[in-house]
Amino acid sequence: MSRALFTAAALLGTCLSATPALAKTAYDGVWLFDETPPRPGVTMMEVKSKGDHIEGSVTTLWYGPVEMQNPRIEDGVLHFTARNINDKAHPTQNWSVAIEDGQARLKGRIWESDIDSKGRKSKAKDASERAFKFTALPPLGAPIPSKIAATPPMGWSSWNKFDEHIDDKTVRAMADAMVSTGLRDAGYLYVNIDDGWQGQRDANGVLQPNAKFPDMKALTDYVHSKGLKIGIYSSQGPRTCAGYEGSYGHVQQDAKTYAEWGFDYLKYDLCSGEWFYADADTVKRSYYEMGAALQATGREFIYSLCEYGRFDVGSWGRDVGGQLWRTTGDITDDYPAMAKIGFDKNGNPDWAGPHGWNDPDMLEVGNGGMSADEYRTHMSLWAMSAAPLMMGHDLRETSPETLAMLTNKRVIAIDQDAKGVQGKAVRKQGAVEVWAKPLVDGRVALALFNRGETATSLPLTPADAGLAKVSRVEDAWSGETANRLPAAYSVPARGAVMVIVGS
Incomplete structure (x- = not known):
């Protein structure tokens, strides 16, 4: 090899050796949480990285592994989001992890639970001991017959x-x-x-x-x-x-x-x-x-x-x-x-x-x-x-x-x-609703609901019950009976009248 070629190769080797392999983040590995609020019961965090790509999860007693979404390190702090299962308007919630005195301080929120817990660095073998044990669901089978609850419990x-x-x-x-x-x-x-x-x-x-x-x-x-x-x-x-x-x-x-x-x-x-x-x-x-x-x-x-x-x-x-x-x-x-x-x-x-x-x-x-x-x-x-x-x-x-x-x-x-x-509403008039519920004996239960903030007066009609005429009326609450509907019922604010009518 010529001196010039040798020198070039040596310089290249020097440059290559001076460029270290991409370093793992300070968060890589297994972190165990021994003292954490029972809800959601954080037990472990696992993080691994390759170059700029970071992935990981937080294992909880409530939800199993919570996957880190969009994990990234900003100003030395690991940030990520987790899916939010109960709020369609806010489908994710923010989490963060900071290294403090050799421990990982995990902060975030999942559903209604706030998390602020510290975990210790551990070995990979400990992850298997705390790993969540998944169970498989069986397929749907034939409809399950029921002969009970003929009426509401x-x-x-x-x-x-x-x-x-x-x-x-x-x-x-x-x-x-x-x-x-x-x-x-x-x-x-x-x-x-x-x-x-x-x-x-x-x-x-x-x-x-x-x-x-x-x-x-x-x-x-x-x-x-x-x-x-x-x-x-x-x-x-x-x-x-x-x-x-x-x-x-x-x-x-x-x-x-x-x-x-x-x-x-x-x-x-x-x-x-x-x-x-x-x-x-x-x-x-x-x-x-x-x-x-x-x-x-x-x-x-x-x-x-x-x-x-x-x-x-x-x-x-x-x-x-x-x-x-x-x-x-x-x-x-x-x-x-x-x-x-x-x-x-x-x-x-x-x-x-x-x-x-x-x-x-x-x-x-x-x-x-x-x-x-x-x-x-x-x-x-x-x-x-x-x-x-x-x-x-x-x-x-x-x-x-x-x-x-x-x-x-x-x-x-x-x-x-x-x-x-x-039963269901058959007529709505402002804040008032009229409901009808057909009964097994041919009569119909009618309810007059006042959803407003002041008393009101409104009639019930045979048409509300799907009848041509009404000749029997029984007040469901008082038990009073009549042979026709009154001209109108007075209903207190946020109150109700309920009657049973028949032709």
């Missing part, structure tokens, strides 16, 4: 009053009150435990109740001894809405446990399952999986689908084994929220009928957030809608006025009518 549920703060003693007290107040005899049958009963799984994966429920079989036996039935709650996700153990990966096992304990009703709430089952196909299959598991136990269950009215649930709810399906998000104890659901979010009437019902959520009657007129509207709307009647107040504190409202036999009969028709 009636009962009580713990959530609206007690939230997750429910226990064995309170459930027994509610069963006692159902009997002593006459609510059971009025038709309220189910005593349902909502979220907050779950403990941990044993070595075999069998879910145990927490310390507030020392003996589930003894509890169900007690409720059954009162001539009542009892319900329980779960989610197809890893966590329930309140952060307790869900049924993800244990569906058949949990259904068997509920049957062995003696439960008669399951409310199945999508909650963290939204992350895994985010389209119509996977949501349907996740509900079918539990519906088939309940059927396989050989025990009769009311199956309540709680997925907030997504993907036209009423059009397929029966096929997955459901007898009722939520049409909306959670109700709250105030008139605007109740009215929005009752008037506008109560489901397609074509979907409702014997063995399958639109569920606009539980009753707030008796919880104190509305006036008597507003609660009467609430009860009238649910009755006209053929909705499940699930009370949500402390039954031990039921006032005489509330008890009279909840046990009115004519109002209950409208809700429970065997024809199973969901």
Whole structure:
């Protein structure tokens, strides 16, 4: 080699050796989070990079691995977004990671949970120990037949009053009150435990109740001894809405446990399952999986689908084994929220009928957030809608006025009518709506709702009921009868009139 060529080659080698390989980022590797809020329960972060390309995920107890979207380093800080499962207007949420004293400080928000946690650097082998264990959904099978819930279920549920703060003693007290107040005899049958009963799984994966429920079989036996039935709650996700153990990966096992304990009703709430089952196909299959598991136990269950009215649930709810399906998000104890659901979010009437019902959520009657007129509207709307009647107040504190409202036999009969028709608006005039609900005996229930802020007066006509004439009128709330409709009905602000008419 000539001296000139050698010199050129040497210089080139010097230049090449002086150009280091692209360095990994300071965030590359496995980071373990040992102390983090339970919701969403961040356990690990994994980051890897190649040149300018960065990818990674944050593993949580609620949602499994949360993929980093558009990860990038700006001013030494790793920024990324994560998909937001509950806000179509804001489909992503911002996250960041900064290295502080050798730890990764992770900050962000997912759904309603704020995250600000520190993780320690660890080895790759630790990632396998904390890796989320995915489970596969079975395909949809043949429609699951149902011969129960010929009329909308009636009962009580713990959530609206007690939230997750429910226990064995309170459930027994509610069963006692159902009997002593006459609510059971009025038709309220189910005593349902909502979220907050779950403990941990044993070595075999069998879910145990927490310390507030020392003996589930003894509890169900007690409720059954009162001539009542009892319900329980779960989610197809890893966590329930309140952060307790869900049924993800244990569906058949949990259904068997509920049957062995003696439960008669399951409310199945999508909650963290939204992350895994985010389209119509996977949501349907996740509900079918539990519906088939309940059927396989050989025990009769009311199956309540709680997925907030997504993907036209009423059009397929029966096929997955459901007898009722939520049409909306959670109700709250105030008139605007109740009215929005009752008037506008109560489901397609074509979907409702014997063995399958639109569920606009539980009753707030008796919880104190509305006036008597507003609660009467609430009860009238649910009755006209053929909705499940699930009370949500402390039954031990039921006032005489509330008890009279909840046990009115004519109002209950409208809700429970065997024809199973969901009533709907037949006339709207300003803030006033007239609803009609055909009944099995040929009569028609009519309701006059005043959604306005001042009292109003409006007539009801035979045409509202689809009749040529009306010769029998019974006031559903007072029981007063007449042989014709009055010239007009006076309806208080946010109030209702409900009558049963026949020709």
